[in-house]
Amino acid sequence: MTYIASADFWPMYRAYLASSAWLHRRQLVLARDRHQCTVCGDAAGPFHIHHVSYRAVFDEPLDDLTTACSGCHSWLHMRA
Ligand SMILES: [Zn+2]
Numbered sequence: 001m002t003y004i005a006s007a008d009f010w011p012m013y014r015a016y017l018a019s020s021a022w023l024h025r026r027q028l029v030l031a032r033d034r035h036q037c038t039v040c041g042d043a044a045g046p047f048h049i050h051h052v053s054y055r056a057v058f059d060e061p062l063d064d065l066t067t068a069c070s071g072c073h074s075w076l077h078m079r080a
Pocket residue numbers: 037038039040041042068069070071072073
């Protein structure tokens with residue numbers, strides 16, 4: 001998505017992460033992943049919802065999102 005490179009993206013993305021649409025989607029992803037990190041299986045949390053893809057950001061199919069603990073979430077971003 002070329003849109004992600006625009007200066008408007010990050011402020012909009014931060015606002016989206018505080019929206020009820022995101023909070024709802026986040027709950028669906030957590031439930032699907034049984035409240036466990038999909039990388040290491042940690043079940044203690046706190047969990048981050050990681051974007052596997054930003055292709056449909058703001059209206060992500062649940063397949064584009066995955067649950068990660070904070071340690072694995074950092075690792076996912078360092079790897080990318
Ligand atoms: Zn983990």
